[in-house]
Amino acid sequence: MPPHPDIAGVHLQQVLEALVDPVRRQIVRELHAADEALRCGVIDLPVSKSTATHHFNVLREAGLIRQYYVGTSRMNALRRDEVEKVFPGLLALVAAEDHPGAGRPSSGRAGPGGTP
Amino acid sequence: MPPHPDIAGVHLQQVLEALVDPVRRQIVRELHAADEALRCGVIDLPVSKSTATHHFNVLREAGLIRQYYVGTSRMNALRRDEVEKVFPGLLALVAAEDHPGAGRPSSGRAGPGGTP
DNA sequence: CCAAAAGTTCGATGTCTGTCAAACTTCGAT
DNA sequence: ATCGAAGTTTGACAGACATCGAACTTTTGG
Numbered sequence: 332m333p334p335h336p337d338i339a340g341v342h343l344q345q346v347l348e349a350l351v352d353p354v355r356r357q358i359v360r361e362l363h364a365a366d367e368a369l370r371c372g373v374i375d376l377p378v379s380k381s382t383a384t385h386h387f388n389v390l391r392e393a394g395l396i397r398q399y400y401v402g403t404s405r406m407n408a409l410r411r412d413e414v415e416k417v418f419p420g421l422l423a424l425v426a427a428e429d430h431p432g433a434g435r436p437s438s439g440r441a442g443p444g445g446t447p
Numbered sequence: 448m449p450p451h452p453d454i455a456g457v458h459l460q461q462v463l464e465a466l467v468d469p470v471r472r473q474i475v476r477e478l479h480a481a482d483e484a485l486r487c488g489v490i491d492l493p494v495s496k497s498t499a500t501h502h503f504n505v506l507r508e509a510g511l512i513r514q515y516y517v518g519t520s521r522m523n524a525l526r527r528d529e530v531e532k533v534f535p536g537l538l539a540l541v542a543a544e545d546h547p548g549a550g551r552p553s554s555g556r557a558g559p560g561g562t563p
Numbered sequence: 564c565c566a567a568a569a570g571t572t573c574g575a576t577g578t579c580t581g582t583c584a585a586a587c588t589t590c591g592a593t
Numbered sequence: 594a595t596c597g598a599a600g601t602t603t604g605a606c607a608g609a610c611a612t613c614g615a616a617c618t619t620t621t622g623g
Contacts, residue, residue, distance in 0.1 A: 342545070343472075343540065343541070343544045343545075344467075344469060347463060347466060347467045348467055350463060351460075351463045351464055351467045352580090352581080353460060354581090356459075370599085371599080371600070372598090372599065372600085378581085378582070378583085379582070379583055379584080380599080380600065380601085381582085381583070381584080381585095381600085381601075381602080381603090382581070382582055382583070383600090384600060384601060384602085385580095385581075385582085386581090387600095388601095400589095400590095402589090402590055402591065402598095402599085403588095403589060403590045403591075403598065403599045403600070404590095404598095404599065404600085405599080405600065405601095418540055419536060419539075419540075420535060420536025420537070420539070420540065421536070421540060423535075423536070424459065424534055424535075424536065424537060425459070428459045429458070429459075468610090468611080470611090486569085487569080487570070488568090488569065488570085494611085494612070494613090495612070495613055495614075496569080496570065496571085497570085497571075497572080497573090497612080497613070497614080497615095498611070498612055498613070499570090500570060500571060500572085501610095501611075501612085502611090504571095518569085518619090518620060518621065519568065519569045519570070519618090519619060519620045519621070520568095520569065520570085520620095521569080521570065521571095
């Protein structure tokens with residue numbers, strides 16, 4: 332429910348910061364493929380629930396996804412057309428990504444506590 | 448002179464990591480606009496020379512620019528067509544960027560020592 | 564030959580961001 | 594009413610990255 336920014340007002344900087352994380356790109360890819368809103372839990376992410384919540388929030392704040400509740404489930408929908416209008420081709424690049432392994436950052440960025 | 452990767456082998460992850468930095472996008476924009484190779488010094492960057500060197504290296508390693516020496520000057524050329532072939536539309540997004548202020552990261556990332 | 568110019572290398576530093584665990588909230592079903 | 598499922602919130606933490614200054618290399622110009 333927090334604020335969904337108007338994509339026209341989002342800077343490329345913020346969108347890139349959102350998409351530079353492999354986990355967040357995975358989310359975008361799955362939403363793109365599903366072509367419909369998905370529950371958070373449906374997407375199998377390699378991180379804890381709290382971290383997942385964080386990633387969804389970042390995507391929302393960047394104007395890439397729209398979120399709304401249905402019961403206790405948070406639905407997530409890719410803002411396809413809107414994003415396409417402001418950043419043409421961007422989603423296609425992510426959707427077409429050849430996600431090797433798990434799309435880990437080039438310079439082994441995994442954060443601490445990764446998998447102790 | 449260090450290795451220039453074959454762009455076809457570069458992952459989207461690495462390219463995004465390169466382009467997420469405002470300074471590096473500025474470099475790409477200027478090279479895009481110039482449409483020819485430019486000396487490092489010609490591009491007026493808001494960072495020290497050593498930092499600039501770092502940024503040019505990151506861009507080269509990501510396959511976005513090609514570098515070669517002419518005297519003591521290092522020339523930098525955008526690998527337009529090659530990048531366009533593998534990541535269509537990507538350069539256009541950066542080139543068309545509405546660089547506000549100085550394109551500082553959304554979450555004030557400036558690093559230490561920024562402006563003491 | 565000497566000096567200036569153009570970058571590079573090296574080491575140090577501070578901030579940011581991803582990550583987790585634990586406690587909490589909320590809604591639906593039994 | 595109670596229990597479970599689904600997420601959220603709140604600290605804490607560690608690793609990466611951008612950044613700088615100083616010293617060095619190399620090439621051009623006087």
